[in-house]
Amino acid sequence: MDEPAEQDARIDWPGGAIFRPVRTGNAFEEAIERILQAIKLGIFAHGDRLPAERDLAVRLNISRDTLREALRSLQQAGCVESRRGRYGGTFVTYRLPAPNLSDLRRAAEDLGAELEDALTYRLVLETGASERAAKRDLTDDQRAYLERRLADLEAAPADAYRQCDSRFHLAIAELTGSNSLAGSIAETRMRLNDLLNAIPMIGRNIEHASHQHQAIVRAILTQDAEAARRVTEEHLEATAALLRGFLG
Amino acid sequence: MDEPAEQDARIDWPGGAIFRPVRTGNAFEEAIERILQAIKLGIFAHGDRLPAERDLAVRLNISRDTLREALRSLQQAGCVESRRGRYGGTFVTYRLPAPNLSDLRRAAEDLGAELEDALTYRLVLETGASERAAKRDLTDDQRAYLERRLADLEAAPADAYRQCDSRFHLAIAELTGSNSLAGSIAETRMRLNDLLNAIPMIGRNIEHASHQHQAIVRAILTQDAEAARRVTEEHLEATAALLRGFLG
DNA sequence: CGCCAATGGACTGATTCTGGTCCATTGGAC
DNA sequence: GTCCAATGGACCAGAATCAGTCCATTGGCG
Numbered sequence: 001m002d003e004p005a006e007q008d009a010r011i012d013w014p015g016g017a018i019f020r021p022v023r024t025g026n027a028f029e030e031a032i033e034r035i036l037q038a039i040k041l042g043i044f045a046h047g048d049r050l051p052a053e054r055d056l057a058v059r060l061n062i063s064r065d066t067l068r069e070a071l072r073s074l075q076q077a078g079c080v081e082s083r084r085g086r087y088g089g090t091f092v093t094y095r096l097p098a099p100n101l102s103d104l105r106r107a108a109e110d111l112g113a114e115l116e117d118a119l120t121y122r123l124v125l126e127t128g129a130s131e132r133a134a135k136r137d138l139t140d141d142q143r144a145y146l147e148r149r150l151a152d153l154e155a156a157p158a159d160a161y162r163q164c165d166s167r168f169h170l171a172i173a174e175l176t177g178s179n180s181l182a183g184s185i186a187e188t189r190m191r192l193n194d195l196l197n198a199i200p201m202i203g204r205n206i207e208h209a210s211h212q213h214q215a216i217v218r219a220i221l222t223q224d225a226e227a228a229r230r231v232t233e234e235h236l237e238a239t240a241a242l243l244r245g246f247l248g
Numbered sequence: 249m250d251e252p253a254e255q256d257a258r259i260d261w262p263g264g265a266i267f268r269p270v271r272t273g274n275a276f277e278e279a280i281e282r283i284l285q286a287i288k289l290g291i292f293a294h295g296d297r298l299p300a301e302r303d304l305a306v307r308l309n310i311s312r313d314t315l316r317e318a319l320r321s322l323q324q325a326g327c328v329e330s331r332r333g334r335y336g337g338t339f340v341t342y343r344l345p346a347p348n349l350s351d352l353r354r355a356a357e358d359l360g361a362e363l364e365d366a367l368t369y370r371l372v373l374e375t376g377a378s379e380r381a382a383k384r385d386l387t388d389d390q391r392a393y394l395e396r397r398l399a400d401l402e403a404a405p406a407d408a409y410r411q412c413d414s415r416f417h418l419a420i421a422e423l424t425g426s427n428s429l430a431g432s433i434a435e436t437r438m439r440l441n442d443l444l445n446a447i448p449m450i451g452r453n454i455e456h457a458s459h460q461h462q463a464i465v466r467a468i469l470t471q472d473a474e475a476a477r478r479v480t481e482e483h484l485e486a487t488a489a490l491l492r493g494f495l496g
Numbered sequence: 497c498g499c500c501a502a503t504g505g506a507c508t509g510a511t512t513c514t515g516g517t518c519c520a521t522t523g524g525a526c
Numbered sequence: 527g528t529c530c531a532a533t534g535g536a537c538c539a540g541a542a543t544c545a546g547t548c549c550a551t552t553g554g555c556g
Binding site for chain 2: 542543544545550551552553554
């Protein structure tokens with residue numbers, strides 16, 4: 001009514017970015033995905049105990065019944081196992097499968113056009129997070145936490161490398177103090193995680209990445225925001241290039 | 249079991265960023281919020297027609313029944329009105345209320361600790377978006393789209409300024425080509441929108457912002473990514489400072 | 497004028513999710 | 527040895543949501 005001609009100039013149609021899904025299709029499938037990704041991201045290692053059902057249900061904002069349904073599926077898939085009684089709980093039994101190129105291609109197809117979307121999004125989020133983290137005055141605990149994550153990553157055996165890598169980068173996200181930012185970074189890592197897990201790890205790449213990780217930590221701890229941003233960008237672009245290389 | 253001592257060093261507790269709510273409490277309330285914010289953001293002006301119920305329901309991934317419940321609420325609140333028949337639809341009748349300082353404080357209290365979270369998140373997202381947009385090779389249509397948004401903003405009457413401002417910044421987000429990024433920016437704008445709407449508009453600020461908007465567009469169109477990032481950061485920090493000033 | 501397509505309006509049965517309650521099991525504390 | 531608190535296990539009534547169907551209204555087109 002006001003400016004009908006404008007409609008033509010719009011990228012897709014009114015509200016393109018606003019009118020996206022209010023919720024994902026299914027609460028219990030989403031819960032499965034979250035838990036599984038938390039495990040794949042290395043937040044819970046083999047043998048770790050997940051939070052109690054009652055707590056986890058509150059965190060995920062779903063009913064305990066729905067959560068239990070999800071846990072039952074994970075149990076049947078052999079990813080977790082439950083023990084009753086005090087000091088019982090649900091324990092992680094999942095182990096990372098070996099990287100596999102056909103898995104990579106399949107995972108890439110699942111993502112489809114979302115791949116570039118996710119890579120761009122990740123770049124923006126993580127470079128921004130590094131910069132923000134470098135600009136904050138960190139407490140000694142926070143500094144120690146970051147260095148611990150880096151040390152864990154440096155010492156990680158090959159089969160735990162990617163998980164430690166995720167925990168390292170999530171630690172940086174947490175240091176920004178923005179829950180929204182940390183949440184989005186975690187979510188985007190999840191989206192890309194299957195792909196990253198499927199990339200064979202080459203010594204030369206790991207060594208290169210290791211230098212970059214150290215440089216990022218150094219930049220954050222010395223509050224050199226510009227360097228933190230730049231090195232993070234290089235680091236992520238290297239991974240993205242590797243990924244595109246294996247796919248193209 | 250693996251490293252119990254580590255738990256102490258964690259920022260909050262395992263999975264802090266991962267185990268966030270799977271879904272917001274309520275589909276129809278969420279739908280109301282989305283539509284209302286789309287209107288407040290200026291995506292639909294007074295008199296505009298919203299997408300047809302059947303389309304909108306698909307976009308929001310909710311059933312048409314739930315959407316209709318939301319629209320009924322908006323109708324009762326006097327924000328929209330519906331007309332049947334071909335060339336009918338649901339039309340926006342909402343008008344922006346005048347800015348009001350007590351509204352500002354109330355809105356700020358609603359956000360609470362989320363305020364700094366949202367400001368940080370917005371800064372990361374939007375500076376990143378400007379940089380990415382500047383690094384892309386834009387089509388003529390896209391360049392024209394961006395310039396159109398800027399021109400609209402420059403010409404905007406006071407009561408439509410904030411809406412045009414949102415549309416301008418959302419346009420930049422769309423130019424990144426990352427739907428996730430554009431979606432997050434829209435969402436964060438929504439979270440802050442009530443606050444921004446409540447800030448009285450001062451001529452000097454508008455003039456300053458206008459220069460920055462022009463500089464951002466110039467930087468994007470000349471593919472000067474570094475400048476795009478820097479000016480966007482200055483621009484957002486100015487708004488944030490203004491906001492903190494009114495609140496502190 | 498009559499048809500038709502696009503739209504909002506309304507109903508219904510099935511499905512999912514919730515919130516609550518109670519039970520079963522376990523290992524430590526006393 | 528007994529008790530107890532924390533945990534998983536199970537069930538249910540009701541609410542929310544969905545998918546599908548059909549109706550009512552409207553304005554343009556032939």
